[in-house]
Amino acid sequence: MTADVLPDPLSTLLRAPAGAVNLAALDTRATPGYPGEGKADADAHREALAPQLADLQELLFADGRANPEGAKRVLMILQGMDTSGKGGIMRHAIGLVDPQGVHIKAFKAPTAEERRHHYLWRIEKALPEPGMIGIFDRSQYEDVLVVRVESLVPKAEWEKRYDEINAFELKLVEQGYTLIKCYLHMSKEEQAARLQARLDDPHKHWKFTPGDIDARAKWDAYMEAYTAVLERTNTDYAPWYVLPADRKWYRNWAAAALLREKLAGLNLTWPVADFDVDEQKARLAAEG
């Protein structure tokens, strides 16, 4: 399906590198796989994905209804620094899809109840139902990102989590989940400009907290933590994709296009009726 559109699948172009990762060497302004000219035609290219996304989402939903035990589920995980565009992708990429087929979950600092449980407890609870597309705004990866940078648990504890998360994700894939793990790769300079814009516009003040600057002050430690994530949890069954995120128009297009490619790759077909169609037509005609 995507072969007509993209010489190489976007998933190949965006796949995080194997082995040692040098984030500084990955261009935050790149536009791999983008089929148009640039910003000027980006809305059109993104919106052109909507009809395919609609069909593919409906196929997934129908599969979930017809086959709830064995149904496919899709889970897109969005991770990135503040202002890298998790919300923008929700609005402009996920917003292309029928909202009935999407379940968005934003993970904040754990509540008191969540802290009493294993860190994967709240993740398990938020997994999408059969036939649904789940979108996580932050995820289990916060437990090796902010938790590591802020030393919220001892190193001996977070060190174990990379393997735990891999095992958890393998179990999900074996249950029929497709995971689409996206790291939104933004430069430190771009973040400064976006935070400045929030501070300059009174209508955006509600999006800002002084904690955003606290986190920014630890930029290098966060990059180190993201590097470890990409090096240690970039499995073949649940790969990481690095979306260059300095150009919002590309980031939004890429998220939509990657979702489209992954949905198409499920090769779903319409469920066959589990009732006698002619009999029901006759009943409808008789009922009038």
Added chain:
Amino acid sequence: MTADVLPDPLSTLLRAPAGAVNLAALDTRATPGYPGEGKADADAHREALAPQLADLQELLFADGRANPEGAKRVLMILQGMDTSGKGGIMRHAIGLVDPQGVHIKAFKAPTAEERRHHYLWRIEKALPEPGMIGIFDRSQYEDVLVVRVESLVPKAEWEKRYDEINAFELKLVEQGYTLIKCYLHMSKEEQAARLQARLDDPHKHWKFTPGDIDARAKWDAYMEAYTAVLERTNTDYAPWYVLPADRKWYRNWAAAALLREKLAGLNLTWPVADFDVDEQKARLAAEG
């Protein structure tokens, strides 16, 4: 905000009549308040609402963040016979709104756990969080609709529920909820055409169940049950709106326009920063 667009607010035009309701006298093909010519320009008129809906939803969301205790919440309830367009409104009207600000809940036949609780238990659990727009696909009203028509509980029990629901909704309104209760008013002939279309198209078979014809056979009993709902729960604090639903393009526009009107009526303003803006600008500049 709506005064420029509509001579009479759409909420006035669609408000269910006071007193005795004669559903047969309400035109299912009417287009009250529609500002355009008809089907040909309906997509454009509906999509023209998107920017206002986006701003208003963001204001509501910001209010929820800034003021979680006293925040406004909006709850749209969609009720109607099978194929009347609850799903179509989700896709084409609610789909205009940022999906991060919307919480959709579809109520099915109660689960075993839900049946062990009061019928409002599952409703309470699904209410939108502060700052969110909740959309119910079916609702507490099923407990005086299918429950009444199918005699799932004794009459003495469902008879009490109209007053209970009114009391429940009054409590919600006092807590800051705005309720938008929409009855999708479709003719029996139109339903036949839509069921036929589902039976004729193998890609739509998954949407059909033989139970749809069973319910259709009880059309008059359902109309009687809807009439009782409109007569007994059409309160000033939580009014019913009757959306003529035979023309899909009108129904979808009307749902979006009604939501827009109700959001605008909240008269929300952007939250004022709870931090020192200049101090944070200086921190950002120093951080570089």
